[in-house]
Amino acid sequence: MVQQDKTADIHAVIRRGKRWDYLFAAIGLICLAFGLLTVLVLVGKMGLEGLDRLSLDFFTSYPSRRAANAGILSAWVGSVLVMLVTAFAAVPLGVGAGVYLEEYAKKNWVTDIIEINITNLAAVPSIVYGLLALGIFVYQFGFGGSILSAGLTLALLILPIVIVATREAIRAIPGAMREGSMALGATKWQTVRYHILPYSMPGILTGIIIGLARAIGETAPIITIGALTFIAFLPPLPLVEGAGLFDWVMSPFTVMPIQMFNWTSRPEEAFQINAGAAGFVLVVMTLGMNALAIWLRYRLRKNIKW
Amino acid sequence: MTENSVTDNSWGGPAGRVSPRLAKNALRNWRERLIEGLLFCMAAVSVLTTLGIVYVLVKESIIFFQHVRIVDFLTDTRWTPLFDDAHYGILVLISGTLVSSAVALAVAIPVGTIIAIYLSEFATARVREVAKPILEVLGGIPTIVFGYFALMVVTPLLQRVLPELPGFSLLSAGLVMGVMIVPYVSSLSEDAMRAVPMSLREGAYAMGSTRLQVALKVVVPAATSGLAASYILGISRAVGETMIVAVAAGMQPNLTFNPMEPAATITSFIVQVALGDLPHGSIGYLTIFAAGLTLLLITLTLNVIGLWMRKKYREHY
Incomplete structure (x- = not known):
């Protein structure tokens, strides 16, 4: 009888423990669902709000004082061009730095400084990059509030992301690959060029896409360099009407998040609807890029077997 | 040996006459x-960026502090830099920053930690595979x-519960900011918890612990410094x-610790000035x-503390 009581006690303890387990698991799921729900409500609200505005005209008209006629032509073109400059600057610099730190760097204080510095830069608020750009690119170099200034600023901003992704991708390559290449007489650079870079390309690409997705949504640093918010023209096409090949990089511009900020801060409700529509386009762009990166990482991870 | 045979010697010759093979090697080395x-040089660009940031901020600040005394900057309780009667009390902006951050953390730390514990100790591999990309x-x-989202959805929603809430408030900006920070906290915390060796968990399970007991009494204490780093x-x-505070918290400087009021933060002030034509x-x-x-000084201090803590917990195992 006593024995049975004890077993019953133990069963009660186990039941209680399990109840708490289930309770916590439920709380955990609720918290996760909360995150998921936020994404859904956010995208849904903007999608529904801006649905009426999301026509072809919205993509092919300039911003306007009349909300119903306003569009995002100059904004999305500006975003694409700024991303072009950003990618041109950040990809070689980031990949080069990553290759240097993984393959070349000796373990000394210089390398330590570079590494600590990169970790620190990753956590500097984006608006501080804007101030850097205002002081250096806009006034010191005299680039003004141009596509070039914005592209370079965002390039510096995403540099840590590209560097870290490159390093992680390179680190995943087994040492035998390097040894094999060098045993056949390849120099270090040949090893990097023909083995390390091709094998780590998927990981690097993922990092670049995630970095660009971050850059395309950045607003604060671009406001700081003094980008205009009302732009009813496009940058000059290269080699058309006497424009040089690179005249567009010095052109004033606006980008998607700035256009959205501009519309959000207007009191009229019609502009808020425009902001919703622009936000929806922006979110679709960034989520699309992130999804591409996640898919790429997943797919390529499955294919590579060392 | 004739002159000729020396040049033919592919292993090199006297100074000045280098064999083609050696020359190729030298070129390759070069x-x-x-x-x-x-x-x-590419790696050094990141160091240059930091130097550039410090240079620009310090250079302009030195000129600023020739006009404004540092004591006034740190103790004045008014921030009216664009008025005729100009006051430069950074405390006003710091108060806005502190309040909005406190609200954000009140959301992000509990939710982020619970998600991290759930993903690391409770969730099946499949749930984790779906949940992590969503985060x-x-x-x-x-x-x-x-x-x-804060301005158009959260503020109207809050106004139903708190009718006296103004259209711009630190509360709604802070809440949304908290949601934004959840993924950062949860992913770093989860990393910290996964770094806890399996043997600790197995030991606790062998003693008859439940999952929750293992999570709260073994894993979380072992990962404390990692968790702290993620919070920092x-x-x-x-x-x-x-941008969240610039859009949803209003931009008027306001020395307050009440989240129900609108206020400017350090960041939203910078945006406000940059929008004008100075x-x-x-x-x-x-x-x-x-x-x-x-x-920069505030965030740098926090980052250094955070990195130091992460290093500490890495050395643990």
Whole structure:
């Protein structure tokens, strides 16, 4: 009888423990669902709000004082061009730095400084990059509030992301690959060029896409360099009407998040609807890029077997 | 031996007459050196960026502090840099920053930690595989979109519960900021918890612990410094966040600790000034660099503490 009581006690303890387990698991799921729900409500609200505005005209008209006629032509073109400059600057610099730190760097204080510095830069608020750009690119170099200034600023901003992704991708390559290449007489650079870079390309690409997705949504640093918010023209096409090949990089511009900020801060409700529509386009762009990166990482991870 | 046979000797000859093979080697070495130097320069750009940030902020701030005494900057309780009667009390902006960050952390720390514990100790591999990308996506949404969300969805929703809440408030900006920071906290915390060796968990399970007991009494204490590091990096995100507060918290400077009021933060002040048309070199222009320097010092301190803590927990195992 006593024995049975004890077993019953133990069963009660186990039941209680399990109840708490289930309770916590439920709380955990609720918290996760909360995150998921936020994404859904956010995208849904903007999608529904801006649905009426999301026509072809919205993509092919300039911003306007009349909300119903306003569009995002100059904004999305500006975003694409700024991303072009950003990618041109950040990809070689980031990949080069990553290759240097993984393959070349000796373990000394210089390398330590570079590494600590990169970790620190990753956590500097984006608006501080804007101030850097205002002081250096806009006034010191005299680039003004141009596509070039914005592209370079965002390039510096995403540099840590590209560097870290490159390093992680390179680190995943087994040492035998390097040894094999060098045993056949390849120099270090040949090893990097023909083995390390091709094998780590998927990981690097993922990092670049995630970095660009971050850059395309950045607003604060671009406001700081003094980008205009009302732009009813496009940058000059290269080699058309006497424009040089690179005249567009010095052109004033606006980008998607700035256009959205501009519309959000207007009191009229019609502009808020425009902001919703622009936000929806922006979110679709960034989520699309992130999804591409996640898919790429997943797919390529499955294919590579060392 | 004739002159000729020396030049034919592919292993090299007297000084001045280098064999083609050696010459090729030398060229190759030279090229290798050049490439290494080039790659080093690319890596050095990140150091230059930091130097550039410090240079710009310090240079303009020095000029600013020639106009404004540092004591006034740190103790004045008014912030009216663009008025005729100009006051430069950074405390006003710091109070807005602190309140909005505190609200954000009140959301992000509990939710982020629970998600991390759930994903690391409770969830099946499949749930984790689905949940982690979704959290990543949440972290990848542009902050201006979160700002719009705070202004258009969260504020009206809160106004139903708290009718006296104004259209702009630190509360709704802070809440949305908290949601934005959840992924940062949860992913770093989860990393910290997964770094706890399996043997500790197995020991606890062998003693008859439940999952929750293992999680709360073994894993969380073992990962404390990692968790703390993730919280500190979360705080640094909150302090540096710009667009959400610029859109949803209003931009008027207001020395307050009440989240129900609108107020400006350090970051939203910079945005406000940059939106206007201030001439280069004017005192208004200089204030944003002084504000930026303050912001950088706050976040840098937090980051250093966070990194130090992470290093500490890494050394543990």
